[in-house]
Amino acid sequence: MVVRFAxxxxxxxxxxxxxxEVARARGESQALVALVDGVPTDLSARLERDATVRxxxxxxxxxxxxxxxxxxxxxxQAVKELxxxxxLAIGPPIEDGFYYDIDVGRPLEPEDLQRIEERMRExxxxxxxxxxxxxxxxxxxxxxxxxxxxxKLELLEAIPDERVSFYxxxxxxxxCRGPHLPRTGLIRAVKVxxxxxxxxxxxxxxxxLQRVYGISFPDPAQLEAYLQRLEEARRRDHRRLGRxxxxxxxxxxxxxxxVLWHPRGAVVRRCIEEFLREELDRxxxxxxxxxxxxxxxxWEQSGHLSWYRDNMFSxxxxxxxxxxxxxxNCPFHIAVYASRTRSYRELPVRLAEFGTVYRxxxxxxxxxxxxxxxxxxxxxxxxxxxxQIEDEICGLLDLAFRVHRAFGFSSxxxxxxxxxxATPDKYAGDPEVWERAEAALEAALRREGVxxxxxxxxxxxYGPKIDVYFFDALGRKWQLTTVQxxxxxxxxxxxxxxxxxxxxxxxxxxxxxxxxSLERFFGILIEHYAGAFxxxxxxEQVRVLPVADRHAAYAQDVRDRLxxxxxxxxxxxxxxxxTKKVRDAQVWKVPYMLVVGDREAEGGTVSVRHRTAGDLGPxxxxxxxxxxxxxxxxRTAS
RNA sequence: GCCGGCGUAGCUCAGUCGGCAGAGCGGCUGAUUCGUAAUCAGCAGGUCAGGGGUUCGAAUCCCCUCGCCGGCUCCA
Numbered sequence: 001m002v003v004r005f006a007x008x009x010x011x012x013x014x015x016x017x018x019x020x021e022v023a024r025a026r027g028e029s030q031a032l033v034a035l036v037d038g039v040p041t042d043l044s045a046r047l048e049r050d051a052t053v054r055x056x057x058x059x060x061x062x063x064x065x066x067x068x069x070x071x072x073x074x075x076x077q078a079v080k081e082l083x084x085x086x087x088l089a090i091g092p093p094i095e096d097g098f099y100y101d102i103d104v105g106r107p108l109e110p111e112d113l114q115r116i117e118e119r120m121r122e123x124x125x126x127x128x129x130x131x132x133x134x135x136x137x138x139x140x141x142x143x144x145x146x147x148x149x150x151x152k153l154e155l156l157e158a159i160p161d162e163r164v165s166f167y168x169x170x171x172x173x174x175x176c177r178g179p180h181l182p183r184t185g186l187i188r189a190v191k192v193x194x195x196x197x198x199x200x201x202x203x204x205x206x207x208x209l210q211r212v213y214g215i216s217f218p219d220p221a222q223l224e225a226y227l228q229r230l231e232e233a234r235r236r237d238h239r240r241l242g243r244x245x246x247x248x249x250x251x252x253x254x255x256x257x258x259v260l261w262h263p264r265g266a267v268v269r270r271c272i273e274e275f276l277r278e279e280l281d282r283x284x285x286x287x288x289x290x291x292x293x294x295x296x297x298x299w300e301q302s303g304h305l306s307w308y309r310d311n312m313f314s315x316x317x318x319x320x321x322x323x324x325x326x327x328x329n330c331p332f333h334i335a336v337y338a339s340r341t342r343s344y345r346e347l348p349v350r351l352a353e354f355g356t357v358y359r360x361x362x363x364x365x366x367x368x369x370x371x372x373x374x375x376x377x378x379x380x381x382x383x384x385x386x387x388q389i390e391d392e393i394c395g396l397l398d399l400a401f402r403v404h405r406a407f408g409f410s411s412x413x414x415x416x417x418x419x420x421x422a423t424p425d426k427y428a429g430d431p432e433v434w435e436r437a438e439a440a441l442e443a444a445l446r447r448e449g450v451x452x453x454x455x456x457x458x459x460x461x462y463g464p465k466i467d468v469y470f471f472d473a474l475g476r477k478w479q480l481t482t483v484q485x486x487x488x489x490x491x492x493x494x495x496x497x498x499x500x501x502x503x504x505x506x507x508x509x510x511x512x513x514x515x516x517s518l519e520r521f522f523g524i525l526i527e528h529y530a531g532a533f534x535x536x537x538x539x540e541q542v543r544v545l546p547v548a549d550r551h552a553a554y555a556q557d558v559r560d561r562l563x564x565x566x567x568x569x570x571x572x573x574x575x576x577x578x579t580k581k582v583r584d585a586q587v588w589k590v591p592y593m594l595v596v597g598d599r600e601a602e603g604g605t606v607s608v609r610h611r612t613a614g615d616l617g618p619x620x621x622x623x624x625x626x627x628x629x630x631x632x633x634x635r636t637a638s
Numbered sequence: 639g640c641c642g643g644c645g646u647a648g649c650u651c652a653g654u655c656g657g658c659a660g661a662g663c664g665g666c667u668g669a670u671u672c673g674u675a676a677u678c679a680g681c682a683g684g685u686c687a688g689g690g691g692u693u694c695g696a697a698u699c700c701c702c703u704c705g706c707c708g709g710c711u712c713c714a
Contacts, residue, residue: 067667107642196709197641204711208641211709252687252705357712357714365712375714479714500640516714548671575671583675597673609674626643 002261031055068093097215127185189223257373264539290332329355348384369523393444420457429487462488547597
């Protein structure tokens, strides 16, 4: 029998050789699991025919996923030992670790988690062999009925197969497709991260189970590194930095989810807005301002009342008319478009606005700036003829990448959400228009050389869309740009333009946001830069630090000249030592510190210290201004 | 909204068994006049989230409300 490997080499082994033996023969001491002709397989499995084999380690995403899946079983085993009456639901691996949903009959407390973690360590150290066992379906049902494992029985109902696989380690059995690690001893480091309520099958009408989260590694040093990454994320938390750097606050007296942009945060926002304005002006957008409320009838016509009402703030009544606070800007932009006859000559009409909308978000989901009830979208709506879609999408992709590059986001992922061909009736609008539009989106992506993933069935009911995700400095993925075609609203509002043929035509509408919402983007940006904004965004760009009181007048003069040159400058005139002033400026993450004493006052110079590069030495004030202005204008990312 | 954990000075946090409300940082005042990450001293600052209850007595125990945190569901 011949076993082939990815590198082209081959190994001859007798039929029935286990994968573990093959691994040993190949010196694959790190192997956790194998891919046999692409199928993930236990190392304990025997090879019965020629096959191509690849061994997976923890470093391989699939290997890691198996490692965490087995860790989830270990967690369940520990819980079952500590709480014999607990009923198991499901326990999958996730992006960062694993969880297990368990009905324990009571909430788990921190001490319980401590005990579970300790028990997991003991069970891992016991190095139990993990064994795959296949049982007839009836036998599996019988076992679970006896044990009263109602969730497992429900899962079993959904499995049509006559034989069901189980994994066993000592006395602990769990129904599972597998594969799994060969033994628990490979799990050398374990941490139970927390627990929370989670609905059975994700359905809020059903039982609430306890979801216990954990993470594990083959090497304790990896756990240590992981915990340090968590600590780094805590250090960058925008809620913490927002307070420390006086950027924003959310006050109980005002209301949850309602953001107060403090002066220092407002500066950053203004820079972001100005940058976007420049970019959009260059691309033929027209700016509009629209109200925050509108008559109920407008929301009826747009359809929001029927499908978005649960997310809307309740209405206000004025002179017997009901008004609702806007959860979206589109009806207003549509009203601008529809305010007069439109000719094909003026298409595409691109209407842009930093529009603040209000959405009712359930209290439990609010999270700093990332999830709020007041959302300022960098919104725009493009009204165009169907044949213009492709060019418009190209322009939007170009815009999105250019803008995000300026903020230091370079790696991305793109999904193209299309109709599900199986359920064409789920979608509104003409199937032919859909066809053409989907083709146009795809053509645009290819023309721009953008790598993307097709997601059939993920389209909105009103049109296909493109979502762009960017990765921040910590490697976390954020959906920022979204471009959505809409065939429904032009219909509902009867939008038209007069064509070359002097007859009315229906425009296509594109909803698009580049940054998403300014609140959320600001939160992401704070964490991305850990509060140390590049010069062009920094709330305070330069701080002048006089050495002693007698230098105060010169310091003020320097500050004023910086301001006259368009730089955001402050001076620190406190009767403190320079070291203290430097420290405070560093803590506030001010990019440039200018130390001025006798030598500088005499020569009209400044001694420049950069936040990260350190002491840059003395230079004429004018030279510094030139340098700083160039850095601002180029929007250098560092 | 649901499950769990929290809420003490502007911030970070002590506060034992139910027995006088604390520290550091920050702020203010004064002294110091200093050359690239913290000078010294003094002072002010509290409805212990809010309300109700138990008790001779509540920051501490119980109940309700509000808010925050970690998740679930949802999502820009």
